Amino acid sequence: MPPSIHPVDLILALRDKHLTPAIVFLTSRRACDEAMQAFDHSQILLPPIRQQAIADVLEKVIAQYPSIAEHPLIPTVQRIGVAAHHAGHLPSWKIAVEELMRHGCLDAVFATTTLAAGVDFPARTVIITQSSIRKSRDFTDLTIGEVQQIAGRAGRRGKDLVGFAIVTPSPYIDLNVLTKGFTGHPEAINSQFLISYPMVLNLLKAHPLDQIQPILAKSFAQFQLNQRAEVLERKLDGLREQMEPFGPRVCTDWITEWQTFDQVRRQKSHRAPARKHEPPEITARFHFLTPGRVVGIGRSRGVVLRQYRSKGQKSPMITALRQGGGITESPASTVTEVSDRVLDCVDAPVYPWCTPESVEELLRHLEELPGRLPELPILIPKDDEPIPDAIVQTLGDFACPTCPSRSACQRDYPHASKLRQEQQRHLKSIQALRTSLWHRFQEKIDVLQEFGYLTPTAHLTADGEWARLIRIDHSLLITELIRADAFNGADPAMLAAVMSSIAHDDDRPGAFPRVSSGLGSLLGQVRKLALSLSPHEDPPLLRADIAAVTERWIGDPSLTWIGLCKSTTMAEGDIYRLLARTLEFLSQLHTLKGTHPGLADTASRAIANLRRGVLEELP
Amino acid sequence: MTTQELEQLLAQQPIALLHRLARGRVQRHFRAGKRRLIEILLRHSAENRAGFESDLMILIGERPARPIPPAPQAPAVRKPKPAAPQHRTTHRPVEPDSHEPAITLSSWLDGLGVPPPKAFVPDAWQEDAIAKLREGDVVVSVPTGSGKTYVAVEAARRAIAENRTVIYTSPLKALSNTKYTEFSKIFGADQVGILTGDRRDNGQAPLLIMTTEILRNLLYDAGGGEIDIRLDTLGLVILDESQYIADPERGVVWEETIIFCPGQARMLLLSASIGNPHDIAEWLTSIRPTPCHLVRHSTRTVPLRAGYLHPNGKLMPLFRTIGIPHGHPSHLHPETKRLFAQYEDETLPTGRRR
Structure with missing residues (x-):
């Protein structure tokens, strides 16, 4: 038996049972592309009327976005009525596929699961072939929420009476995950409150330091931390109740009293035989x-x-x-x-x-041998810290041996001390839960003060004033680069290239154009700086090959989109996303025109060069 | 068949078959390794050799023919590879199946079709959400594809009628663009504007569409004293896909937006089904001037059915009930269960096929 159903058979089965249109979720972009190739010589053609309908819709979309006119998938889409839709495609192609789906022209779309979270186009049927998705290099099982999100694409309101979510096995499937996902209750969501440098700067710009803590307390993160703290507090109340029968006796803090007494008693009896043994220096030396x-x-x-x-x-x-x-x-x-x-x-x-x-x-x-020889450094293990003699001397001073509650203390001590330990542990964690956000915030303040964006009184310095406008990932690296004048004299292409290597966070390998020597040395500097900042901010990947793609696009205005795509093995959609993200970073630099006119000017020239061809036609 | 032949035949069988054979014959057979198991089986088969042999033949016959392994002396127990996640299926304690008969494919497929066109009537929860928005903030948590957009559109329409500005945010630029086109068709192009990192169309329109990051930046700039947008006339903020608040990288943006959203504006949080929407509602109530209502709804507008398509093209219902048996993940259709077990058997690396 084949490990999974052949795409052509799949479409035939769906058509046969009137289960089209369908979205087929596959594990990878490659799987989607291969599924499309499977239709190359297939003869399960659409009737001419439907082929015409597809052509009409495509024509309209192409009029708006001419870049997809030559798209290699168009013949298959028209003949068979299936399409692929994944992050490797240009947004304009995705728009075209979505438009076709909305008009009900297609029988099936092969998509990756990223689609489930993104744009919504529903279908009658959803085909699920996997039970795990790739999240930052690892495959993790789908959560219940994700399964329902995927299955939720089935059934169009007003167009279908019923929606179908169909599982078809592939080597990547665990049926349990899916059945649980279908029948289960979605997971609770948790706050992910990352405190970033721009956030600290912006908050301190608007509010004095003593108002920050109440603001942080308003976050969902603190709300959930408080919930956990409340659970602990309820436990604490329970513990307090359990402790009640062990309330104050002859001495108020009898647990501590008994603990010391007990320890001293034990220590005393241990001391005598310990003397007989050899001293620890000798034992340690003897090994050598x-x-x-x-x-x-x-x-x-x-x-x-x-x-x-x-x-x-x-x-x-x-x-x-x-x-x-x-x-x-x-x-x-x-x-x-x-x-x-x-x-x-x-x-x-x-x-x-x-x-x-x-x-x-x-x-x-x-x-x-020479007269003096270096000594071997031998670590001498410390013996159990002996109780200071002073305490031992006072063993007779303890009230316990003659205390009337001695027997009760002796009996209750193990239980009571365990309860008290638990109590103290809870108190500590409650304390931590209540203040952790504030501590994390203060850590960031310390770093910003060290770098001179904040004064010791936590006011913004002149550098802080402009640095707060850089509200993107790796903001510390970017602002430090600006302060170090790293872009002084850099041309627009170089600036954009560095920005794109900072922005890019995908480590997909591939073939890329060569890096110019100027860019290479600049990137070397950036890398050095990023490394020195790594205790405070995770360094970006800083791929030179990625930077080279951007450099070529901006440095050479005569380069066409096709030409750029040919120079690398990167997928069209990835190049588009890289450039779009670079654009975002550049437009942040552009906001610094008040303080860094030269840099802002270079950025805006880079933006002007960047926005052409495919990047201009899209919204 | 002599005992020796029988022994050799048993040694060629996979251990799973031996265990099946031992079921009912030998107690605690699962403890034994392969060689030991064969020994025990032979000893126990002494009384009824014929019955034993016929059972063995049936079990062997059930499996398709296979090449006989080169070494007659099979290794002891072959450990299943831990990497195969499918194995979990077999070791789970099985909860009792329901006793109703499983449905057939035809009744499962029954009802497929296009509903007759009828005038759109909003669901009760949609009306509820819109009504509650008059009193305070609203959190909506409903399954995908239930019609959250209708609530957003109606709420926006009412706010615009009161000359209030509406901001609609979505997590992705692509979604923003789709919504821009969609809302422009509904409200008219002059009523809708879009703000993204590098695009600013119709920024003075009463309904503004942007990504959540842009709104966060606007709120920060307003907090810093540089009013960029008419925050004082802001009447409604719609955060679509607010389950993104749990996104490891971007979730904090949703929190910041909600914390700094001006008090006079109402908030409408639209989210897919999540486990703890009441937490979100409670949180909003605790930090915002008006109480927050939760609108929750778990049944889908278009009912969903789950199916199973075998690689040989055979379609079956996934569960024994026609709809999805909520809370009973093990109510699988018996035929599907068998097909999937067969699939696993044939594709697993521990099976006889490599």
């Missing part, structure tokens, strides 16, 4: 006293030949070859220093614990 290690013993020096723990001797022992040739057994505690040198030494199982040759070798090396 391996055969060949150069050590200082007393005032002379030696090489460790073996180490052992003797039953007769309480302390760990080493056998060392001393300067002068003597072999001695000594406790590890007599080692005064452990150097970082290890000499080669061939072990032997009996005295002298290494081969006679290596004894001589070792002795020779030992004599040759």
